[in-house]
Amino acid sequence: MSKLHASATQPSSGYRYVYGPCATVFQATKTGTWRTHRPVVNQELCNRCSKCARYCPSDLFSMDRKDRSVPVTIDMEYCKGCGICAEVCPLKAIEMVPERSVR
Amino acid sequence: MRTVLGALGERTILVIPPGCAAMFSGYGKETAVKVAGIQGCLENTAAIAAGIRAGLEVQGIEDVNVVAFAGDGGTVDIGLQSLSGALERGDRIIYICSDNEAYMNTGIQGSGSTPYGARTTTTPAGKRNFRKDMLAIAVAHRIPYVASASAFYPEDLRRKVLKARDCGGPAYIHMFMPCPTGWGYPSEKSVEISELAVKTRIWPLYEVVNGKYRLTVTVNDPVPVERYLRMQRRFRSLTDEDIAAIQAFVDAEYEKLLERVNH
Amino acid sequence: MSVRKLLDGNGAAAEAMRLARVQVVSAYPITPQSPLAERLADYVADGSLKAKYIRVESEHTAMSAAVGAQLTGVRTGTATSSVGLALMHEVLGLASGCRVPIVMPVVNRSLVSPWSLWCDHQDTMAERDSGWIQLYVENCQEVLDTVLMAYRLAEDPRVLTPTMVCMDGFFLSHTSEAVIVPDQAEVDAFLPPYKKQNMYLDVEDPMFVNDLTPPGDFTEMRWQQKVGFDNALTVLEEVQEEFARRFGRRYHILDAYRCEDAEVVLVAMGSMSGTAKYVVNQLREQGKRVGVLRIVCFRPFPVEQLREVLRNVPVVGVMDRTAGLGAEVGPVCTEVRAALSCSDTPHRVVGFMGGLAGRDLSPAIMRKVFNQLLDIAAGAPAPTAMQWVDVRPDAMEIREVKQRV
Numbered sequence: 001m002s003k004l005h006a007s008a009t010q011p012s013s014g015y016r017y018v019y020g021p022c023a024t025v026f027q028a029t030k031t032g033t034w035r036t037h038r039p040v041v042n043q044e045l046c047n048r049c050s051k052c053a054r055y056c057p058s059d060l061f062s063m064d065r066k067d068r069s070v071p072v073t074i075d076m077e078y079c080k081g082c083g084i085c086a087e088v089c090p091l092k093a094i095e096m097v098p099e100r101s102v103r
Numbered sequence: 104m105r106t107v108l109g110a111l112g113e114r115t116i117l118v119i120p121p122g123c124a125a126m127f128s129g130y131g132k133e134t135a136v137k138v139a140g141i142q143g144c145l146e147n148t149a150a151i152a153a154g155i156r157a158g159l160e161v162q163g164i165e166d167v168n169v170v171a172f173a174g175d176g177g178t179v180d181i182g183l184q185s186l187s188g189a190l191e192r193g194d195r196i197i198y199i200c201s202d203n204e205a206y207m208n209t210g211i212q213g214s215g216s217t218p219y220g221a222r223t224t225t226t227p228a229g230k231r232n233f234r235k236d237m238l239a240i241a242v243a244h245r246i247p248y249v250a251s252a253s254a255f256y257p258e259d260l261r262r263k264v265l266k267a268r269d270c271g272g273p274a275y276i277h278m279f280m281p282c283p284t285g286w287g288y289p290s291e292k293s294v295e296i297s298e299l300a301v302k303t304r305i306w307p308l309y310e311v312v313n314g315k316y317r318l319t320v321t322v323n324d325p326v327p328v329e330r331y332l333r334m335q336r337r338f339r340s341l342t343d344e345d346i347a348a349i350q351a352f353v354d355a356e357y358e359k360l361l362e363r364v365n366h
Numbered sequence: 367m368s369v370r371k372l373l374d375g376n377g378a379a380a381e382a383m384r385l386a387r388v389q390v391v392s393a394y395p396i397t398p399q400s401p402l403a404e405r406l407a408d409y410v411a412d413g414s415l416k417a418k419y420i421r422v423e424s425e426h427t428a429m430s431a432a433v434g435a436q437l438t439g440v441r442t443g444t445a446t447s448s449v450g451l452a453l454m455h456e457v458l459g460l461a462s463g464c465r466v467p468i469v470m471p472v473v474n475r476s477l478v479s480p481w482s483l484w485c486d487h488q489d490t491m492a493e494r495d496s497g498w499i500q501l502y503v504e505n506c507q508e509v510l511d512t513v514l515m516a517y518r519l520a521e522d523p524r525v526l527t528p529t530m531v532c533m534d535g536f537f538l539s540h541t542s543e544a545v546i547v548p549d550q551a552e553v554d555a556f557l558p559p560y561k562k563q564n565m566y567l568d569v570e571d572p573m574f575v576n577d578l579t580p581p582g583d584f585t586e587m588r589w590q591q592k593v594g595f596d597n598a599l600t601v602l603e604e605v606q607e608e609f610a611r612r613f614g615r616r617y618h619i620l621d622a623y624r625c626e627d628a629e630v631v632l633v634a635m636g637s638m639s640g641t642a643k644y645v646v647n648q649l650r651e652q653g654k655r656v657g658v659l660r661i662v663c664f665r666p667f668p669v670e671q672l673r674e675v676l677r678n679v680p681v682v683g684v685m686d687r688t689a690g691l692g693a694e695v696g697p698v699c700t701e702v703r704a705a706l707s708c709s710d711t712p713h714r715v716v717g718f719m720g721g722l723a724g725r726d727l728s729p730a731i732m733r734k735v736f737n738q739l740l741d742i743a744a745g746a747p748a749p750t751a752m753q754w755v756d757v758r759p760d761a762m763e764i765r766e767v768k769q770r771v
Contacts, residue, residue, distance in 0.1 A: 004524060004600055005593040019526060019590040020465045021583075022565050023134035023574040028126075054257060055294055059105050082283075083291025096291070114569045118434070121578075129577040139572035141437065144456055147430035150422070154392060154434025154442075155567060157418040161389045161440055167569050185430065188423030 028078070031058075035081030037096040041072045045093040048072070052085035052094060061085070104136070106257045107170065107199060110264040113138055115168040116159075118152045120145050120182070122174040123208045123282075124201060148173040150185040153194040168197060168268055175202040175216035179235045190244035190273050197267045197274045200237065201254070203282040211285045218305075219352070220345050221337045223285075229340045233352065241275035242311050248272075250310035250319075253279040255297035259308055259319055266310065279306050287336025299331040304357045309364070316363040328353055368552070368613075373545040375538035378506045379445065379471040379531070380405035381545075382513035384415045385553040386469075388443030389560075390435040392420040392428045396450040397483050398535040399473040406443060417443070425450035429457035429468075436466050437575065439562035441517070444468065447535060448475035448489045455493065461528045462497030462591065464576050465564050467520035468528040471513060474636065474687075475535040476723040484724020485535035487636065488688040491697045497591055499529040499598055500665040502635045504621070506543040509533050511615055512662075514548075517557050518605045524597040526564055534637040536724060548613055556612050595666040602663060619668045622675045624650060625657035630739040631676060633659045633684040633702055638727040642685070645732040656736055661698065669705040677711055681743040683735055685727070686719045686752070695719075695752040714748040720755035731755055 011017050048068060053061035058078050064070035074085075086094040104127055108115060117140035119128050127135045128142040143151040152171040159167055173182055178200040189196060205223045206212040213223035215235045222229050241249045248270035250263040260278065267274030281297055283290040300306035301320055305328060308320040328350045332338040341349075373381065380402050383391075391410065393403040409415035420435075422428045425446050432442040446454060451472055461468050472490055476482040490500060499519065503512050512531050520529040533539055562568065565575045579587065599619055610616040623643050625631050634642050639660040649656045659675055661668070676682055686696025693700060695717030706713045718735050721727040735755060742748045758764070 004597050018564055018573075019594075020463060020565055020587060021576050021579045023129040023132055023577045025132045025134065026137055027133040028129070028135045055255065057293075082293070083289070084293055087291040088294050113572075116438075116567050116569065125578065129574055131577070131580050131583060134574040134577060136574060137572065139567045139569055139574070141434070141567060141575040142577050143430065143433075144460060147426060147457065150427035150430035151434035153420060153422075153427075154390065154431030154436075155438055157390045157392075157420050157431065158435035158438030158440045158442075161416075161418045161435075162438065164438075184424060185427050188427055191423070192421060194420075 030077045031080050032077045035079060036099055037081040037083065038076065038079065038099050039074060039081070039083070039085050039094045040097055041074070042093040042095070043071050045091055046072055047091060049090065051088050051090060055084050055088045057082065057084065104172065106260050107172070107264050108136070108138065110261045111168045111170065111268060114166055115170055116140060116155055118143055118148050118155065118169070118171045120148045120173050120177040121208070122177055122206075123203065124172050124174060125208070145177045146181040147185050148177055148182055149189040149196065149198060152196040152198070153189045153192065156194050156196055169195070171196055171198040173198070173200055174207070175200060175204060176206040176214045179215040179237050187244065190241065190246050190275065193246070193272050195272055197264070197276070199276045199278055201278050201280045203280045203285060204234075205282075205285050207282050207285045219349055220332070220341045222340060223337070229345075238275075238277050238311075241277070242314070245314065246273045246275060247313050248274040248310070250276050251279075251306065251308055252276050253297050253301060253306065253308060255281070255294045256301070256308060256320070263310060263319070266312070285337070287339070288334050292334065296331070296334060299326060299334070302326045303328045303331045303353065305331060305353050307357060307360055309360065316360070316366070318364055368546045368548045370544050371547050372542050373506055373510070373547070374401075374540050374542045375506050375509045375533045376402035376473070376540070377405060378510040378545050379513055379533070380409070381547050382510045383443045384409050385548065385550060386441060386514060386517050386557055387559070388415070389417050389440035390420065390432070391417050391443040392422045392431040392435070393444045394422050394425045394428045394446065394450060396425070396447050398475060398539045399445050399447040399450070402445050402471065402473070402539075425453040426457055429454040429461065432468050433457065433461050433464065433466050436468055437464070437562070437565065437567045439560065439566055439568070441560035442468055445471040445473070447473040449478055451489045451493060452477055455496070458493060458496040458498060458528075460576070463587070465526040465591070465594070466528060467526055469513060469516040469520050470528070470530050471509070472530045472532050473535045473539045474532050482723035485537055486687045486722045486724070487532075490530060490532045491688045493530070494665055494697065497527070498665065499527050499595070499663070500532060501529065501663055502532045502661065503538070504637055504639050504660060506538060506541070507545050507615070508617070509538060510545055510547065511609065511613070511617065514553060514557060515602070515605050515609050515617070519598065519602050521560065522601045523563060525594050525601050527591065527594045527598060532636070537637040552612065556609070598666050599663065599668055599671075617662065619663045620671050620675060621660035621662055623658040623660065625659055625675055625679065627655055628657035628679055629655045629743050630681045630683070630736065631657045631659050631679045632732075632735060632739065633661060633682060633698065635661045635664065635698060636687065638685060638687065638721060641727055641729055642732050645729050645736060649733075649736055654736070654740060656740070664698070667701050667705065669708075672702065672705050673709050676706065676713065677709065680713060681739050681748070682706065682713055682715045683739045684715065684717050685735065686717060687721045689719060689722065690752070694750060699752065714742060716742065716748050717752040718755050719752050725756055
């Protein structure tokens with residue numbers, strides 16, 4: 001009668017081992033390293049219409065549509081610098097600047 | 104993807120084949136989606152989805168969406184058979200084809216959805232035949248809901264995804280997905296390209312509800328196709344004659360569409 | 367209360383799947399499996415099987431739909447044969463790599479070309495690296511019993527490996543026997559309802575199944591599968607023991623027939639074993655010390671058990687039922703030779719091959735084979751090349767056509 005294999009260690013409390021390919025960690029490669037240009041938001045000019053947020057392919061914008069004292073932010077860990085936000089902004093309040101630039 | 108999942112919510116199971124969309128599926132332990140999902144093979148997305156739906160039904164689970172999210176290669180070429188089977192059987196799945204008009208993930212090879220004149224690595228001189236009319240194929244299966252959509256017309260897409268969910272049977276949505284790398288245009292122009300595709304009538308936005316056609320975006324003063332084509336390096340080998348042929352084709356297809364709408 | 371029914375192999379498999387309460391059926395018709403798929407459709411239509419029947423449009427879809435359904439937490443039913451199995455090939459890997467414990471009867475039939483409808487083992491032999499457990503049966507009773515045991519084996523958390531139950535096309539699938547069919551209550555006690563485990567598709571506990579796996583993890587996942595295979599023989603023995611206690615029929619991983627004092631043993635698989643055993647009985651009456659070793663579990667290949675049974679058997683013949691083109695001997699003989707090469711006693715292993723595409727492996731053929739093996743035991747040279755026992759001498763001349771047809 002052959003020996004049965006078992007794991008050498010036990011999983012942590014509340015966890016189990018899964019066999020085979022599966023992904024359960026909500027995370028991705030930091031694609032921010034890919035960009036050659038970065039978006040810079042003119043916070044005073046922006047009227048918080050949120051068109052940029054709706055069109056951003058990676059859903060990276062955060063803003064308070066009612067309170068203009070809260071700055072519009074972009075998750076720069078993932079922003080690839082595609083430029084769509086700058087293109088669609090009706091007030092031209094976003095400028096794409098080279099990644100190495102001071103701004 | 105976020106428009107689709109935003110509309111459908113957490114009680115959704117995704118089926119994604121290998122391809123660009125597999126970027127959502129993930130790598131190793133990491134995934135970019137928070138809902139349950141599976142990466143199948145390139146040609147069996149609809150088949151796996153059909154199986155998932157059957158498994159849920161038999162357990163009495165009615166309120167979970169089963170969404171297939173495949174590219175054009177995995178739909179109009181290698182995936183056509185399993186899609187056709189699922190549509191014919193009436194399996195209640197939402198099938199979304201994200202069409203970037205080539206096998207982009209593997210390096211821009213031509214597909215059955217690549218348009219006339221486009222350069223790809225397997226059509227380096229420009230494709231010499233017109234693409235498949237996948238929407239007509241879906242309509243021919245007599246399913247309750249078929250629609251064209253565009254990734255950068257998110258409200259239109261959202262409404263269509265909800266109608267697909269509620270139609271009570273299989274639903275097919277064919278979605279325009281521009282690819283800056285594959286089509287050869289600067290990435291910030293993606294929204295402009297998408298709008299031009301609709302405004303030139305190359306990519307009319309319509310839906311077919313139980314066989315009845317309806318435009319969801321009307322285009323009364325179309326833009327000449329040349330403006331759309333000349334923005335993309337994949338069309339750089341098009342002659343004026345080619346462009347005229349494409350214009351004639353687009354006009355004729357749109358006429359046929361209007362006839363069906365007004366029928 | 368068990369009842370006796372007149373069933374062929376297809377009927378026996380369908381009964382077992384009904385008793386196992388499969389909940390989603392996705393089977394595509396193909397000769398000689400079609401009556402199995404039809405029987406399941408009848409069961410669903412008349413209510414004796416509460417399942418959703420997906421009328422799939424190809425075998426590739428049949429297996430794909432089964433994987434999708436089983437991952438939501440239901441037991442699925444599918445079956446196929448020959449080129450249908452070949453068409454499923456890609457998706458077999460999806461099932462085994464994702465540890466989806468599907469049980470699938472396969473009716474053995476040759477692959478094309480040449481086109482054939484009839485029995486040999488080429489179809490399942492072509493899938494021996496698919497990561498599926500493979501069990502081969504000898505008669506229709508064993509079809510029913512093995513399908514039931516297969517669910518317990520495949521679904522065991524120590525195994526979690528999809529399993530094919532292989533029966534010879536027409537010889538078993540279409541030949542009726544009196545089969546004892548256990549009642550539903552007995553089977554329910556043996557085989558509890560399916561519970562999802564390991565990976566699954568559940569909106570309340572979401573995970574993404576089968577995403578791209580880095581080179582740094584892939585080998586480990588294959589190791590996990592290997593562990594499942596390593597455990598399978600032990601678990602199968604447990605299941606067979608329990609089956610014997612509950613149903614009174616005892617099965618083994620290796621069916622050793624009169625091997626204890628044999629100087630010649632023929633290794634066989636499938637329905638040909640019955641004929642071989644019949645010939646063994648005749649030869650034993652003449653005082654010849656011969657036996658048959660029927661392999662029931664081919665994947666995983668029971669190397670230790672085989673070495674043990676054949677330890678003191680100097681001459682071993684192996685009857686393959688597929689040509690194994692390009693190798694010196696057929697696949698089963700190759701495995702037997704490999705296993706015995708690690709034996710500490712000497713053996714001469716001779717490969718035979720016949721019965722392709724429905725050709726009968728008759729008692730006369732079996733007698734010829736045993737007699738050759740007995741000659742070898744008595745000192746005749748043992749050929750290393752495979753012996754094609756039933757090929758006609760005019761093989762190169764059978765299609766004579768005019769120069770310009």
